[in-house]
Amino acid sequence: MSLKRFKLKHWLLAALALAGLALYASPYLALMQIREAARERDGAGLAAWVDFPSLRASVKQGVHERLLSSASDRTQPPSPARAMGAAVAGALLGPMVEALITPASLARLVQGVPPASAALPQPSAEGSGARPRVETRMGYEHPQRFVFSIRQAGEDEDPVELVLHRQGMFRWQIAELRLP
Numbered sequence: 001m002s003l004k005r006f007k008l009k010h011w012l013l014a015a016l017a018l019a020g021l022a023l024y025a026s027p028y029l030a031l032m033q034i035r036e037a038a039r040e041r042d043g044a045g046l047a048a049w050v051d052f053p054s055l056r057a058s059v060k061q062g063v064h065e066r067l068l069s070s071a072s073d074r075t076q077p078p079s080p081a082r083a084m085g086a087a088v089a090g091a092l093l094g095p096m097v098e099a100l101i102t103p104a105s106l107a108r109l110v111q112g113v114p115p116a117s118a119a120l121p122q123p124s125a126e127g128s129g130a131r132p133r134v135e136t137r138m139g140y141e142h143p144q145r146f147v148f149s150i151r152q153a154g155e156d157e158d159p160v161e162l163v164l165h166r167q168g169m170f171r172w173q174i175a176e177l178r179l180p
Contacts, residue, residue: 022170023169023170026169026170026171026172027138027140027146027164027166027172028138030049030164030171030172031138031146031148031164031172033045033049034046034049034110034174035110037049037107038106038107038108038110038111039111041104041107043102043103043104043107044103046103046106046107047103049172049173049174050103050106050173050174051165051167051173051174051175052101054165054173054175054176055101055174055175055176055177056097056098056101058163058175058176058177058178059097059101059177059179060093060094060097062177062178062179063089063093063097063179064089064093067085067089100119101177105118105119106118106174109150109160109162109177110150110162111134112133112134112150112152114152114160115160115179115180133152133153133154134150134151134152134153135150135151135152135153135159136148136149136150136151137149137159141163143166144165144166145163145164145165145166146163146164146166146172147161147162147163147164148161148162148163148164149161150162157180158180159180160177160178160179160180161176161177161178162174162176162177163175163176163177163178
């Protein structure tokens with residue numbers, strides 16, 4: 001009887017360790033599939049990994065905050081003129097972000113194309129130029145958030161960060177985009 005308990009205990013520990021490993025590795029596997037869909041230019045496949053409403057809302061918020069903040073002094077509140085300009089730009093920002101955040105632009109971004117160029121429609125020719133070399137970093141920011149940073153190799157600029165949010169136990173989706 002004790003040998004059966006011993007075996008059962010070890011099987012349960014092994015199953016628990018395997019489940020923990022799968023839980024930890026799930027965003028890395030999701031990111032691998034996202035990058036593969038981007039490389040294959042599979043818009044539908046990539047779209048399945050994106051929470052478009054959250055992603056678009058985060059881009060709108062990030063751009064709006066940038067418009068409000070002053071590059072020279074971020075400690076003081078924005079001037080009334082800057083606040084009014086940000087409000088007007090915010091009204092125009094919604095439709096613009098809707099049009100620019102697409103599976104195709106995200107695929108180009110994941111491949112290392114700078115954000116300003118990634119949003120522009122690209123010719124459909126397969127061999128149109130060499131792909132840029134990119135440096136990537138990835139890791140957990142929080143148990144519910146995983147960050148994938150992309151920067152062109154040799155650039156001093158801050159990286160573009162795609163933030164994946166956990167959906168359930170093992171599913172992840174791109175829900176934020178942090179521009180440099």
